[in-house]
Amino acid sequence: MRKYEELMREIERRMEDGTIRGGQRLPSIRDMSERFACSKSTVIRAFAELEKRHLVYTVPQSGYYAVVQKPETERNQDRALFDFSAPSPDPEHFPYTDFQHCLNKAIDMYRSDLFAYGLSQGLPSLQHVLSKHLNGRQVFVRPERITVTSGMQQALAILSELPFPNGKRTVLLEQPSYHLLIRLLETKGIPVRGINRSEQGIDLDRLEQLFRTGDIKLFYTMPRFHNPLGTSYPETVKKAIAGLAERYGVYVMEDDYLADLETDPKSDPIYAYAPSHVIYLNSFSKLLFPGLRIGAVVLPPELQDTFGLYKQLADLDSPMLSQAALEIYMQNGMFERRKQQLVASYHDRMLRLNRALHAFNDTGFAHHASVQSGAHTHIAFTEPLHIPTLLNRLRRKNVVLRELDSFFLCGFEKRPLLKLSIARVGEDRIEEGVWILMDEIKRMKRTIGRS
Incomplete structure (x- = not known):
């Protein structure tokens, strides 16, 4: 065993037995060098390797500290779960170390600018970085046309209440659709209608009829990696919606929240076909971590001033420290590396999920959508099956999914669906989880048949 590995083992052992507690400062490099009779460079390498594993972190001019760990029983419990419900990456794999470096760098670079009121529209340097980022997605926009928001939820809340130049009042949603937007609209009493979306897509004739006669000011859509279906519109449909x-x-309010997981270079957003009538929304929480609370909105010029006023009245400005850290994270290539890692990981998991569904879904009444990229897919039932009972039975076997009734408007026909997300299921556990799921579905169906 190499000397630096010996040091790592010793530190890990002390963290496991509680001798070193989470948040505790580790012995200095000099002390470790003397204690283990090795060079300082050997100690530095051991600390660097532990930092890569998110077991320690460094504070400039202070030293190395132990990362607070979950209790072992809790970690074992997490590993025992087949969690197909979670939309975000596993917290154990969040880019803590990289982002901590960016936070420290942001404070050094911007200092007092980050601790005073900022600009409601966002940090100008981040707007420039986002402009280049969006240009790569065929969203060609100048930096001053981008508004930074406190997450996508703030943007949705503002846009739902905003008066629009067309003088209309109703928001049109695909069904199913994002559950928190549905709750927002219904809670605030904003007129809302639904249009069915399935694996096959959307009825464009019905969409045209609603646009023509339905007092529609705004159509909210997730053309790419729809939540909860996981499916995407082909370019022909996106062009038709734009027209x-x-x-x-x-x-059109285009929520492109998983755009960074796209693997098809020919796939463009609706914005590319009708920028004058598309509000483009982008989020970073699904790629980095939900607590970042940074979103980007591209608005048609006639909406920008009104949106800015509503936003300023809501929160003056979005968190400046998070904006500065994200700017540095993107500028230094960390975002691109993170993206490539997740794209590769999710691609492999989606392939594994599809293979498992094809292998174990021989029911004839549970149809699974074949989604090749993104982070989730769905199962649609063509025969009656009580979803809450199924989910309870699965939970007893450590398979976790969520009910999707909240993804439908009140009064709109709710379809029996299951969403399968691969964000927090290890690639080597997907097959077993799917087998348990399909076996339980078949058991329930046999029970129904005998009753």
Whole structure:
């Protein structure tokens, strides 16, 4: 065993037995060098390797500290779960070390600018970085046209209440759709209608009819990696939606929250086909971590001033420290590395998920959508099955999914669906989890058949 590995083992052992507690400062490099009779460079390498494993972190001018760990029983419990419900990456794999470096660098670079009120529209240097980032997605926009928001939820809340130039009042949603936007609209009493979306897509004739006669000011859509279906619109449908929006003066609110997981270089957003009538929304929480609370909104010029006023009245500005750290994270290539890692990981997991579904789904009444990229897919049932009972039975076997009734508007026909997310299921556990799921579905169906 190499000397630096011996040091690592010793520190890990002390962390496991509680001799070194989470948040405790580790012995200095000099002390460790003398205690283990090795060079300082050997100690530095051991600390660097432990930092890569998120077991320690460094504070400039202070030293190395132990990362607070979950209790072993809790970690074992997490590993025992087949969690197909979670939309975000496993917290144990969040980019803590990289982002901590960016936070420290942001404070050094911007100092007092980050601790005073900022600009409501966002940190100008981040706007420039986001402009280049979005240009790579065929969203060609100048930096001053981008507004930074406190997460996508703030953008949705503002846009749902905003008066629009077309003078109309109703928001149109795909069904199913994002559950928190549904709750927002229904809670605030904002007029809302639904249009069915399935694995096969959307009825464009029905969409045109609603645009023409339905008092629609805004159509909210997730054309790419729809939540909860996981499916995406082909380019022909995106072009058709863009054309209808321009023809009838309806604004499209395009939520491209998983755009960074796209593997098809020919896939463009709706914005590329009708920038004058598309509000483009982008989030970073699903790629980095939900607590970042940074979103980006690209608005048609006629909406920008009104949106800015509503945002300023809501929160003056979005967190400046998070904005500065994200700017540095993107500028230094860390975001791109993180993206490539997740794209590769999710691609392999989606392939594994599809293979498992094809292998074990021989029911004839539970249809699974074949989604090749993104972070989730769905199962649709063509025969009656009580979803809450199924989920309870699965939970007893450590398979976790969520009910999707909240993804439908009140009064809209709810379809029996299951969403399968691969964000927190290890690639080597997907097959077993799917087998348990499909076996339980078949058991329930046999029980129904005998009753």
